Amino acid sequence: MNKFIEIRRDLHQIPEIGFHEVKTQAYLLNYINSLDSDRIEIKTWRTGVLVKVNGKNPTKTVGYRTDIDGLPVNEETNLPFPSKHDGMMHACGHDVHMSITLGLLTNIVNEPIADNVLFIFQPAEEGPGGAKPLMVSMEFQEWKPDVIYALHIAPEYKVGTIATKPGLLFAHTSELFIDFYGTSGHAAFPHLTNDMIVASSHFITQIQSIISRNVNPLDSAVITIGKINGGTVQNVIADHVRIEGTMRSLSAESMNKLKERILSMINGFQESFQCKIKVDFGCNYYGVINNETITNDFLTFAKNYNGIEAIECDVAMTGEDFGFMTKDIPGMMFWLGVDSPFGLHHQKLNPNEQAIPLTIEFLTNFFKNIK
Ligand SMILES: CC(=O)N[C@@H](CCC[C@H](N)C(=O)O)C(=O)O
Secondary structure, eight states, X not given: OOXXXXXXXXXHTOOOOTTOOHHHHXXXXXXXXXXXXXXXXXXXXXXXXXXXXXXXXXXXXXXEEEEOOOBSOOOOOOOSSOOSSTTOBOTTSHHHHHHHHHHHHHHHHHSOOXXXXXXXXXXXXXXXXXXXXXXXXXXXXXXXOSEEEEEEEETTSOTTEEEEOSEEEEOEEEEEEEEEEOBOEEXXXXXXXXXXXXXXXXXXXXXXXXXXXXXXXXXXXXXXXXEEEEOSSTTEEOSEEEEEXXXXXXXXXXXXXXXXXXXXXXXXXXXXXXXXXEEEOOXXXXXXXXXXHHHHHHHHHHHTSTTOEEEEOOOBSXXXXXXXHHHHSOEEXXXXXXXXXXXXXOTTOOOOTTHHHHHHHHHHHHHHTOO
């Protein structure tokens, strides 16, 4: 079996959530240290790893970033190498991202290019966000790349497909955590209580009108509530409900509008339902904005590469803290086809591993041709 498919299977078994990637970091360091080259310099940053491969005749540093965290999803793939961590899974493909990065790193170490290459194994992409604090760290600043690349697996595309576009590729995001506090009591005497199931249910439906009535229809936004918790038993009125969600928008202005409207609805709901409501916007990511020239050059190379079908895709409402990197450093991200019948964040996500060796070979050749 291909060595990097084996590595992907090892990493698949040890998913860890953001800033807890302890076993993952140890696994990565163990592999990177085995490369044993005097061109390599290694630093750790929290649970992440930075690896600089010094070039033969460098005029710049080219960055390549992979995320390394898993998700709190209960795996149901039936694969022979399932997650060993209960309730955790690499359901966003970061195991595939890491193994491709290790393959590219190995090839660049074996056949260095002219420029330095910085490999960034970044923690906490799914939350609370590793890119922003990493970028202000001394470790990153000392080796800051001049240009930066990254990929994300795309279950909906066939293996061999690469999709991207210049400009906005991934949306601006903000998490949304809201707690409703009322008064509990007997289910038969609602007039003596203040029912937070009723208040939060109205709120959940009403916030969807922000999308249809407050956001410019020529712009786009999404509000998704993915989790509701509240109440104790069927005949007691709930005095606390917590809802958890995420918001997406195509513009930073619309994201501000979403937050503004949520806050003003909260004021109204506190008044009309006579309750206390607390909101926390959690982690916020800037949209991934691909540099025009870098992306067009990448697409031209990919379109002419044997075995790759390169297409220009639409913007997606997914989020990525790689957006903080493309905000500051010229760079680009692309979707990589992995042909899984189940999508990102699904408990049955099953990427086709043949994408791993193919992408390592493609990226190695691409890096050799970076001007
Ligand atoms: C590629 C991908 O799926 N990214 C995540 C990023 C999540 C950011 C944050 N935790 C949030 O929920 O807003 C996504 O859900 O798009």
